Amino acid sequence: MSATAKDTIKDGIVARRLIYLAPILFFVVVSGYFLWGLNPERDPRVLPSVMIDKPAPEFTAGPLAGTAVPGLATADLKSGQVTLFNVFASWCIPCRAEHPFLMDLAQRGEVAIFGLNYKNKPEEASAWLRDLGNPYTRIGTDEKGRIGIDWGVSGVPETFVIDGTGRIRYRHWGPIDKDALERTILPLIEELRG
Amino acid sequence: MIPEIGLFALILALAVALVQGTLPMIGAARGHDAWMASAVPTAILQLAFALAAFLALMHAYVTSDFTVVNVALNSNSAMPMLYKISATWGNHEGSMLLWVVILAVFGAAVALFGGNLPPALRARVLSVQAWIAIGFLTFSLFTSNPFERVFPPPLDGNDLNPLLQDPGLAFHPPMLYMGYVGFSIAFSFAIAALIEGRVDAAWARWVRPWTLAAWCFLTGGIALGSWWAYYELGWGGWWFWDPVENVSFMPWLMGTALLHSAIVVEKRDALKSWTILLAILTFSLSLIGTFVVRSGLLTSVHAFATDPERGLFILALLVVTIGGSLILYAVRAPALKAGGLFAPVSREGGLILNNLLLSVACATVFLGTMYPLIAETFGYKATVGAPFFNLTFLPIMTPLVAAMALGPFLSWKRTDLAGVVGRLKFAFLAAILATAITLYMQQGPVIPVLAMGLAVWLFAGAVIEWSGRIKLFQTAPGDSLRRAIGLPRSAHGMTLAHAGMAVVIAGMVASSTWKVEEILIMRPGDTTSVAGYDYRLEKVERIKGPNYISDTATITVTRDGKAVTEQKPEKRIYTVQNTPTTEAAIYTTALADLYTAIGDPDGKGGQTVRIFFEPLVPWIWIGSLMMMLGGVISLSDRRLRVGAPRRKRPPTLAAAQA
Structure with missing residues (x-):
């Protein structure tokens, strides 16, 4: 057998060995992620706060077809009133979980809630709001998710508290629950008003 | 004491x-x-x-x-x-x-x-x-x-936790664990085989019943969990692609692949190292499932008992178990001898396709579930929702289901595909007919309509294969019965499980596509009509339970003036933890569920009422039961029976030693 033929066979064996090594290499990567993810200081619900205290990004979003409320633009956030900016989508299950809290908040009328309909077909979103009720006084559509990028939206739902001058004062990731509402969001709104 | x-x-x-x-x-x-x-x-x-x-x-x-x-x-x-x-x-x-x-x-x-x-x-x-x-x-x-x-x-x-105070969830964890932990046997067999350096047909025969038993439990556990989510969360959905659900689904996908690849090892002495890897991966995913739910690693809508402190211990456990076994695999598996040869179109080929598609499906779910964590390491946050899974998972499942009807017709080594297709012409006609009927009854988007046809294709394929084996209608009924009795139980089991899968698919497709959902405020005496049924809210009463207070609504349902049922959905407040839960009222017919749930009162004498018309949802549970039962019947097969007396020395053992 010639030297090259031997090498070819050898290469074949090495390649075969490598295939058998693939699962363990993959697992090493996965467990690296797990280890990193377990960092006790990491809370998947807390977000980097680069946007905090910065003015809300410039945007203009057309209204959501099928609803009666107008669209949304940056100027609407500078009304002098504290507002909530809520990113939602009909396909998002946690949105459904937080929806009653938004309805409740809207009924109390303490704060205007603006919605950004994120990566969602307008007809699905408007049907969803028709079924569940519409807590928003303005809704912007962001079907492609472009506005969401400027806001640093990572997933739905997400809620921002905007002060009267249009600056972002707080960001809540994930569904709003009773705790978040009563302990953080409502007191902050009071504080910003006072 | x-x-x-x-x-x-x-x-x-x-x-x-x-x-x-x-x-x-x-x-x-x-x-x-x-x-x-x-x-x-x-x-x-x-x-x-x-x-x-x-x-x-x-x-x-x-x-x-x-x-x-x-x-x-x-x-x-x-x-x-x-x-x-x-x-x-x-x-x-x-x-x-x-x-x-x-x-x-x-x-x-x-x-x-x-x-x-x-x-x-x-x-x-x-x-x-x-x-x-x-x-x-x-x-x-x-x-x-x-x-x-x-x-x-x-x-x-x-x-x-009041959400757990429910008969469905009382038995969900034990079932699920029986599945997860059951795969540990396949895992232990795989490790033992790697240590011995030998995998043969006899090995596969010993592994299969344990895998099958674990698979039955896991199927039941997942179905029970899904059923619970359906009636307890009050959202009318049965699957949310939530991390907690995904981590139980991944071992199921891998376990299903393992179940099928072990057949190839047993019958044809091929796919050995792949089967070993599947056994390791299936149990590894079960361990990861246990881990993810408890570690707080991923956020989930309904995770419980999370604690990052313990997470490190479990992670160490995972690294030792999974890492150790995969290193052993990398070292020992290349030495396993490859077995019998076969043509691409053959039962082996079909089972490889099954394995390939199931593995890709599992990888997709894995990626979607882990993506938020991966994205985070790159400095941004992401959630992956149903759109991702529907977009990626369904295209993988479609060829799988299409091929699933063909699979049982294929013979070992090589098959004449034209002959198989010929035998399936009635299944094809049935599928076309079902598509047409669906289109006539429901109109609607193209893909779900075709998917209903696909479900019928699979069901008909399973039935035709079975009736072909017992020569139904080709010979005297008595002869067919005799053949049916003579047929190995694993053949009956396979038919039932495959048909069950078809029923599950039909239920899933129909309920996600043609569901009618109505959410409105009703006052006592108000009526509304949903999908041809008339709902009338009679009253809402406050009732005291043992450890909760319930607002129970009474809703009478009529159709064309005839009484159908009376539903009593509840909203409960569990007093100790002051937590609300929803108890949906479900009226099941063979073709649909009438599902009602109540939300909060509006403070003006009205009550939020959610009414869902869920077509074919019961089929999901019926189909899951059929799959489980198919597994159990297979398990009772003489050849697979755990500890069944040996008639003689298995020839495969002698062959392996030769």
Whole structure:
């Protein structure tokens, strides 16, 4: 057998060995992620706060077809009133979980809630709001998710508290629950008003 | 006193596991019979101790012994007895204990029914099983002791999470764990085979029944969990692609692949190292499932018992178990001899396609589930929702289901595809007909309509294959019956499981596509019409339950003026934890569920009422039951029966030694 033929066979064996090594290499990567993810200081619900205290990004979003409320633009956030900016989508299950809290908040009328309909077909979103009720006084559509990028939206739902001058004062990731509402969001709104 | 006995039993279980993990393994390496045989009594003893610990904890729950921290945190004297019992495993510590008990049950089962295993193989399998037990027992003892006491004891307990106070969820964890942990047997067999350096048809025959049993339990566990989400969360959906659901689904996908690839090893002596890898991966995913739910690694809508502190311990456990086994695989698997040759179009080829598609499907779910974590390391946050999974998962499942009807017709080594297709012409006609009927009845988007046709294709394919084997309508009915009786039970089982899958698909497609959902405010006396049924809200009453207060609505349902049913959806407030739960009212017909749930009152005498018309949803549970039953029938097959008497020395064993 010639030297090259031997090498070819050898290469074949090495390649075969490598295939058998693939699962363990993959697992090493996965467990690296797990280890990193377990960092006790990491809370998947807390977000980097680069946007905090910065003015809300410039945007203009057309209204959501099928609803009666107008669209949304940056100027609407500078009304002098504290507002909530809520990113939602009909396909998002946690949105459904937080929806009653938004309805409740809207009924109390303490704060205007603006919605950004994120990566969602307008007809699905408007049907969803028709079924569940519409807590928003303005809704912007962001079907492609472009506005969401400027806001640093990572997933739905997400809620921002905007002060009267249009600056972002707080960001809540994930569904709003009773705790978040009563302990953080409502007191902050009071504080910003006072 | 009894909790201390429980703790003591748990420590003894660990001690026994240490013996079981070492002696038989060394004995197998040195050919020392008595050492190898020690695996059997130690496995049984381990079960006895683990069970004693579990019963001690259950005793504390049943007697509401609030001096035990675990009981005080998760039980309440006012709870019904069923939930006092199920609260034993409705918390982190108790569920770990249940895990350990089920592991011991499977180990003892191998010890008791594995009399026909070669002694060395049995010794090694039981030792590997003990290593897993050592991991979980130390975890339980050092980080999650369920028997810790508190002094002074509280007057009453903190109550079980109200969402878990439900008959469906009482039995969901044990079923799921039986599935997860059941795959540990396949895993132990795989590790033992790698240590021995030999995989043969006999090995596959011993592994298959255990895998099948685990698969049946996991199927049942997932179906039960999905059923629970359907009626308890009050959203009318049965699957949310939530991380907690995904992590139970991944071992199912891999386990299904394993079930099929083991057939190839048994019949054709091929796909050995792949099957070994599948066995390792299936159990690894079960471990990851247990881990992810408890570690707080991923956020989930309905995760419970998360604790990052314990996460590190479990991660270490995972690294040792999965990492260790995959290193062993990388070292030993290349030496496994490849087996029989076959053409691409053959039963082997079909089963490889099955494995390939199931693996890709599993990888997709894995990626989607882990993506938020991966994205985070790159500095941004992401959620992955149903759109991702629907977009990626369905295109993989479609060819799988299409091929699933063909698979059973293929013969080993090589098949004439044209002949198979010819036999399936009636299935094709049935599928076309079903598509047309669906289109006529429902119109709607193209893909779901075609998917209904696909479900019928699979169902018809399964039935045609079965009736072909018993020559239904081709010979006298008596002869067909005789053939049906003579048919191996695994053939009946396969037909039932495949047909069950078709029924599940039809249920899933129809309920997600043609669901009608109405949410509105109703006052007593108001009526509304949903999908041809008229709903009338009669009244809303406040009723006091044992440990909750309920607002119960009474809704009468009529169709064309004729009474159909009376529904009583509830909104409960569990007083101890002050947590609301939704109890949906469901009226099931063969073709649809009428589903009502109530939300909050609007303060002006009205009540939020959610009314869903869920077409074919019951089929999801019926189909799951058929799949489980198919598995059970296969299990009772003489060739697979655990510990079935051997008629003669299996020829495959001799062949393997030759």
